[in-house]
Amino acid sequence: MDINTTDSSGNVTAAAEAVAMRFRAAGFAAADVMVLGPNERKKNLVVRLHGAGRHKPVLLIGHLDVVEARREDWSTDPFKLIEKDGYFYGRGSLDMKSGDAIMATTLLRMKREGYRPARDVILALTADEEGGCCNGVQWLLTTHRELIDAEFVLNHDGLVGYSITSEHGVPQQFALSATEKMYADYQLSVTNRGGHSSLPRPDNAIYQLAQGLLSIGRYSFPVELNEVTRGYFQRMAAASSGQAAADMRAVAGTPVDAQAVARLSRDPELNSLLHTTCVATRLNGGHANNALPQRAEAVVNCRILPGHSKEEVRQELIRVVSDPGITVRYVADDGTVSATAPAQRVLPPSPLLPQVVKPLESTVAAIWPGLPVVPFMNAGATDGIYTRAAGLPTYGVAGIAVDRDDMHAHGRDERVRVAAFYQGNLFYYRFLKALTAQ
C-alpha cells in the first residue's frame, strides 16, 4: 500500500519487485518468479506454483496499479496503510492491493505447507488496469502467452475488489462475475448559424440538442438476458420473497413479463443487468451570454450488453434522437472522435464451469452457511475483457465483503473492514485448495 502505483507518479515495477522478493525468499525458483514488462515503470510479476499436472493451469490475476489519489482530498495519507476503527484505509485497500496480498499470501502458504495442487497455479500481478500505456494482462497475453496460459482465469478484482455484498457487516450474496458490459462514449452535437440573442428564432442548437437528450433519457433499451443474468435472477428469486421474488422469476422466464421488467428496472442495479444503458454525462454549448448558440455538444455514456457492438448502439442512438440535425459520433478511450464506432461485439459470458462453481459453492457454504452464490454481470470493466478475448473463461472471485452503502473504491478514503480482509484471506486459501484438490 505504501508503494505508490498510480500512472502519473507511481511505479508498478517497485511493487512487482517487492512481492517477487517474498516469493524468492520463500524458496520459489528464480525461473518461477518473473518480473517483466514493456518498460521500466510498468513491469508485471508472474509466479508459478507447480502442481501434479493433471489439468491445464489455473491463472490468478490482479492489478497492482491504483487510481490517482490526492492527499488534500483524503482524511489520511492515501499512500500509507492505516488501521483505524476496524478498517484498513489507503488507496488500493479494496481495489485491489488487498486482493493482490491475499493471492500472494495464499501461494506462499501453500508452498510453506508443501501443498501440491492438482494443476499449476499461476499468479500474475499486473500494470495499468485502471488506464495508462501498458495494460499488463494484454501485454503478457500477446508477448508471453506460454507463461500465463491456463484452462481458466480467476480475477480477484471481482466486482471492484470484492464479491460479497453485505448490509451492516452481514453478508447478503456472493457474486460470481462471469461476464461484463462494454463501455462506450458518444458525442452528440448540433451546429447552428447563431445570431444575436435579442432576435431569437425557433431553431436553436441548445434546444435541439436538449430534445435529443430527453429522447434518450426516456428510452429504455430492450430487455435481454444471458446465461449469467438469467442465473442471477433465478438465484435471487429463490433468496427473496413477495413481489420482488415473483418479478425476478418472471424475468428469468420466457416470454419476458413486461410489467415485472418495469418494476425491477426502477432499481438502478437490476436495470443495469436487464438492459444496455445510455446516459448523458456532459453538456457544453454556446459561446457568449448574448449570442444564439452556434454549437451544442453532449457526451452520452453507454454500458453495452454482451452480444452487441458499439456501432450498433450508435445506430440505435441515432434512431432514438430521430433528428438528422444531431450528429452522433463515437469517442474513443483516448478522446479521439470518429464518425463510426467499432463493430466488434461484446464477448458472450464465460460458461459456468463446474470445476469452478462446485468448489466455490462448497467453500462459501462452509464459511458463510446459507449465503447464496449468484452468477453476476459486472456493469464496469475489468482485465477480464482481455483474458476472455484470448479465449480463457474468466471469473471474478474475491471473498471480501463490503457494505452496500460503503463503496469507496476509486473515491476518497478507500477502505476495507479488517475482519472482511482476513475472512477473505481464509476464504481464498480454502477455495484455491478445493479448486486444485483433484
Ligand SMILES: [Zn+2]
Ligand atoms: Zn480493480
